[in-house]
Amino acid sequence: MTTFAPEFFIKHTLRADYVAKQQTLQSLWSGYGHISRYHVTVGNSCSSVILKAIDWGQVAEHPRGWQSDLAHQRKVHSYQVELNWYAHWAQAAHSIARMPKYLGHYATGSTLYLLLEDLDASGFDLRCASLDAAQVSVVLHWLASLHAHYLTTDPAPAWPEGLWPQGTYWYLATRPNEWQAMKEGALKAAAEQLDQTIRNCPYQTLVHGDAKVANFCFSADLQEVAAVDFQYIGRGIGVQDVAYLLGSCLSEAQLAEHLDYLLDVYFSELARCIIARGESPDLAEAVAQQWYQLFPVAWADFHRFIMGWCPTHAKNNAFSRRMTQVGLDYLTS
Template structure:
């Protein structure tokens, strides 16, 4: 295994490389994200020196899960997620435009015991603001990003060439969370979890999901009007409202959700429709996508709430609002299935 500094120096044809700071350690001890300063790169050019980010994943190191969910199944899922993220940056990220801003990938290196993902430092590219909670109007930039991203990759499940991302995006979908489902107390949500899952899986219109679209995974410009996304470990196929439901639940208070959900969904779907038409879809086709995903929003919400109830029922996201949305999701699939 080569050191991060040597890898960066080789990948960027740099004269020398300085480690500046550790930005974040990865979940359950799988590695860290580090900022480096690169001098006299033959790849990047100006400015010099240049800052880059290296996500360093150690495949041979794992600690105890902070909530006790440590199993071989969980470990293998996590390892595969880092491989998928490397695939995303290596093979897919360059397809995104400024409207779906992501970090430029400078290289990916793999060995039996490590993965390095070398990428642009978004802080240095003027996306330096991080948020934990948002005001309602501050959500719009992220909803625009999601709408553009979902429009760009609509129909991805119909590709005939090689597909090296998750066949199903998100980290909480039912087939990958059997332990959490078994841990749930008996309820209608647990009883009908398969119906909820099938309603989304059987949707006519699918796209690529970010898969972990919480507010912490978006980097904001200083005026909060532009965003870039990071952390693509669970990027894969699904319906756009899975990202939307997860994002809104991550950044707004229960009161703000209750009072502003209709406005926020209208904004997302308006931007989604505009993007689809701009990409060549007919207005009628765009409307069909909007109608299907709008109807499935409560189902997507119920699906994530099912995960929360099994994973950590005392979690702050287990709110009265969320429970009500989950009930609506169950009612939807029961009506649909007769």
């Protein structure tokens, strides 16, 4: 089956007069493709766009040796989920949670092109490897807006259609090999119960699923933020994103000092957004209380993944082990 050159696809999709590749921004995990910026001319107007070009026909070895057919199928499905998100879901959230605008796609065989707005050109050109407590608040507000917007207390069995039935890239059902690799102990034994506790929460929403700081693009003054990389968006509870975000951008010392404050920031904004949707303050309080209690469970669930995937990872630290124990204690309380 013939695959169109990226330039031809972009030119056809945008009805452009001229298209040229400017630069490759990054390679995708395990060699599944690349993300590039293209210069586009339409009449007298010049702009740039981002192309996520995926080809799962030729895949490199996993950097940590976790290559398997299950891992490959999970990754392939994640790109279809991301396409479904941008094409069918994201438009409804643009006014409350900034992300790239969807411009079009092309799919054939093992090739997928996803064409998106260039956030750098729209004023979100700053990337951060770490944040301080004040700076992370803007991302917590973004997450709270997303979670409130998609909050549901009575999801249909197929909800969210086209996305992951459980969001996050580490959820248990897709990580049996990592679970098997864990040392025997309380965390491994509790893995199913942690997962079930999250799934049984009566307040479900859409979680980004990979809400590390690297997947957020900031304005120059760090007062505005947009998110990218929606391969693992799906059903879950908001604190799954919160736990993963905080662990990705704050040190152990920062977490120990600022966790209570940052959770207050998130839950205050979550309640405000829920009420702004027209829901009752009682519902907003109930969601906040339930998710607050489940924060350590969500943390422990991700720590379960780390302990199977790479137990020597820097995220296996004393703070994370303490928080995981709190989550395990919750299961027996």
